[in-house]
Amino acid sequence: MDIVVFGAGSIGSLFGALLARVPEHSVTLVGRDPHVSAVRDSGLRVTGVDEFVVRPAVTTDGTRLSADLALVTVKAFDTETAAEELATGAFRAVCSLQNGMGNEETLARHLDCPVLAGTTSYGAVREGPGEVAWNGSGDVVVGPWDPRDADGVAEEVGEAFAAADLSVAVEDADGIRRRLWRKLAANAAVNPTTALARVENGALGEPPGSDLVEPIAREVAATARASGVDIDDEETAAAVEEVVAATAANESSMYRDIERGRRTEVDVINGYVVERAREHGVDVPVNRTLRTLIGTWEAARGLREP
Numbered sequence: 001m002d003i004v005v006f007g008a009g010s011i012g013s014l015f016g017a018l019l020a021r022v023p024e025h026s027v028t029l030v031g032r033d034p035h036v037s038a039v040r041d042s043g044l045r046v047t048g049v050d051e052f053v054v055r056p057a058v059t060t061d062g063t064r065l066s067a068d069l070a071l072v073t074v075k076a077f078d079t080e081t082a083a084e085e086l087a088t089g090a091f092r093a094v095c096s097l098q099n100g101m102g103n104e105e106t107l108a109r110h111l112d113c114p115v116l117a118g119t120t121s122y123g124a125v126r127e128g129p130g131e132v133a134w135n136g137s138g139d140v141v142v143g144p145w146d147p148r149d150a151d152g153v154a155e156e157v158g159e160a161f162a163a164a165d166l167s168v169a170v171e172d173a174d175g176i177r178r179r180l181w182r183k184l185a186a187n188a189a190v191n192p193t194t195a196l197a198r199v200e201n202g203a204l205g206e207p208p209g210s211d212l213v214e215p216i217a218r219e220v221a222a223t224a225r226a227s228g229v230d231i232d233d234e235e236t237a238a239a240v241e242e243v244v245a246a247t248a249a250n251e252s253s254m255y256r257d258i259e260r261g262r263r264t265e266v267d268v269i270n271g272y273v274v275e276r277a278r279e280h281g282v283d284v285p286v287n288r289t290l291r292t293l294i295g296t297w298e299a300a301r302g303l304r305e306p
């Protein structure tokens, strides 16, 4: 399969490298310098779970590309720009593999092809130019965003991932929405808490950090149900606990963003919960507080409008 991986951060670089190992796949990684130049010069080095070097095609120009699949792995606040650039090219399908919610709607607004949603618990950190540390294997789940997209494209993408030895599952449109909301609960609990307390994810596995898991999961599950996605409180809390245990030694992406003085994805994580909850009259005080605290930090550094 011809695959464009749009966004060469941690997850994009890892998926790009794993997919590029398959001789039948042809992978183009779209990213920024100096990472892209380093990959062009010396290849993309993966360390950790497995160690290898691959040489995918690379570019800093995301316009006028064409492929079977565009796998979108940019930060959520860059999805609009990515969608505009992708719209100048031609793809059979596009799949969001990003944190937070709302990315699929943004892609669907700009692109004519079927939009898939994806979520993954694979762990990766971009160590430096040309290098990504693969620090945890999990799974990846894909499914059609639009229930009318029943032409089997999600299955084809699933097969392409399976050929790269990724642990993959394919869901229908309802199933992938439930997965996305559960992942949202994990991100809503882990990301701002670890960023504010400057701790690794495992801190939410023991008191006092663990005291936050249940209330946050309950707020997210209630908001999901009010939005028409049927997940219950207990399974949502269990999904958060599972992510905490599986990534205990990792720094969350929001913790890393804050350490490096970068804008975070809080708006599409806790912010998304707060907005959907407001529409449906659900009370989400913990998510609102976390969104406000991270937003205050971003505003003070000029990373967002106050």
Ligand code: KPL
Binding pocket: 099, 186, 187, 190, 191, 201, 243, 247, 250, 251, 252, 253, 254
């Ligand atoms: O996706 C993540 C992130 O850091 O953004 C979690 C699931 C919290 C793992 O670190």
